[in-house]
Amino acid sequence: MVKKVLKFGGTSVGTSERIQHVAKIIKKERSLGNKIIVVVSAMAGKTNELIKLSKEISEEFNKREMDVLLSSGEQVTSALLSGALTEIDVKAKSWLNWQIPILTEGEHTNSRIININVEKINEYLDENGVAILPGFQGISQKGEITTIGRGGSDASAVAIAKIFNTDSCEIYTDVDGVFSTDPNKIPVAKKIEKISYDEMLELSSLGAKVMQSSAIQTALMYDIPLEVKSTFTERKGTKIFSQENIDYSKSVTGVAYSKDDAKITIIGVEDKPGVAANIFEPLSKAQINVDMVIQNISSDQKTTDITFTVKRDDVSRTKQILKDDSEISYKEIIHNNKVAKVSIVGAGMVSTPGVTYRMFRALSDEKINILAISTSEIKLSVIIEEDDTLKAIKKLHTIFDLD
Ligand code: ADP
Ligand code: ASP
Ligand code: MG
Helix, strand or coil: CCEEEEEECCHHHCCHHHHHHHHHHHHHHHHCCCEEEEEECCCCCHHHHHHHHHHHHCCCCCHHHHHHHHHHHHHHHHHHHHHHHHHCCCCEEECCHHHCCEEEECCCCCCEEEEECCHHHHHHHHCCCEEEEECCEEEECCCCEEECCCCCHHHHHHHHHHHCCCCEEEEEECCCCCECCCCCCCCCCCECCEEEHHHHHHHHHCCCCCCCHHHHHHHHHHCCCEEEEECCCCCCCEEEECHHHCCCCCCCCEEEEECCEEEEEEEEEECCCCHHHHHHHHHHHCCCCCCCEEECCCCCCCEEEEEEEEEHHHHHHHHHHHHHCCCCCCCEEEEECCEEEEEEECHHHHHCCCHHHHHHHHHHHCCCCCCEEEEECCEEEEEEEHHHHHHHHHHHHHHCCCC
C-alpha cells in the first residue's frame, strides 16, 4: 500500500461533470489499496472572478478580507468533490484549513505553509477514507485565514507530500505534462519525459505556469519527486526530480515567456560612483525586484542612461520612488510596458558552447530587437517587444531542436 497526494487544478475541477470525472480517478486509485490525500484548486476562473468582485468594491481591497474571500474558491471544490466521491461509494471527507490546521507564516495573500497537523487526517486515512484538503490556503498563528500566492495549490500539494511523508505527489492538470514550451501557444511543443528541479524552477519562474515556482523550490529543497499528468488522458506525464538521474543530450530543454515585465529607462543620470546604488537601494527597500540592468556608456563623460526591468505591477511605484528621491538627479524617466521576456532553459547549456550566440543570431534573423539580456548557468533571458513574442518562441523552439 502506498500513500499518495493527488492534486487537481482549476480546469480539472471546472464543472460538476469534471468533478465527477476526478472522483472516478480517485476511486480507481483507492481500489488499488492506496491511501489518498487529495488537494484541490478552485474551479477554473473562480479565483479571478473573486478578485474582480473585490476590485468592484475597492481597487485597494483589504488584504485580510481578500484571503477570506479567495479561500472560498477551494472550499467549494473540496465539498463538491467529497460529495461526488460519497455518491460513488467512496468514503471521503473534506476539511477547511483551520480545521486541520494548515499553519502558515508571512503576509496576507503571500503566506507560506510552515506546518500541518497530521493527526486527524492520518486517522481518517487509517479508516480507509479519502481526505480532501483545500489548496492555496492556511491559517496564521494569530488565527487569520491566509492564502499562499496565485497558483499556490501546487505548493500546498508539495508541502502536504512532505509533511505527510507520502510516497508520491501527482499533479493532475489540463495538459499531458511539462512541455518544451506552452503547448496551448505552440502546438509543436513536445512533452518532456523527465526534467530536473533546477530546470523546472527556472521554467516556472520565467513564466511556465504549469507548475508554481515556490512548489518546485520546496520539492528541490526536500527532494520530493513530482509527476505532472493529465486529468483527461491516460498518457504518461512528466517526472520532475533531482539532476543526477537525467541525461542531457540537448543543450536547451524548454522555452518560457512572460508578459509581466516592464522596462524603465532613466535618461541623463549623472555618471559618477554611487549613482547606481542610490537608484537601486530605495527600490530594494520597497521590495521591488529589479531583474535586468543595462547602463549605457556615456558619450559626454557626464551623464548616462540606465535601463532596468521590473514587474509590470511595480512600474508606477518604481517611478514614484525615483521621483521622490532627492539624491537622484536625471533628465527624464520613461517606461515601456509592451515588452515580454523570452527565456531558454537547459542544464545542458553548461556543457554546450555557442548557445548564447545561436540565440542572438536566431532572433536577429527574425529581425527581433533585443532590449535587455540576463543569464545564469542554465538560462538565458531576453527582453523584446511584446508583439514579437510568438515569433521568437517559435524560432527558438525550432533552432534548439525542440519541435
Ligand atoms: P492548473 O489549473 O491545473 O493548476 P495551470 O493553468 O496553472 O493548471 O497550468 C497549466 C497550463 O500551463 C497549461 O494549460 C498551459 O497552457 C500552461 N503552460 C505554460 N507553459 C507550459 C509548459 N512548458 N508545459 C505545459 N504547460 C504549460
Ligand atoms: N485558486 C488559486 C489560483 O487560481 C490557486 C490555484 O489554482 O493553484 O491562483
Ligand atoms: Mg496551476
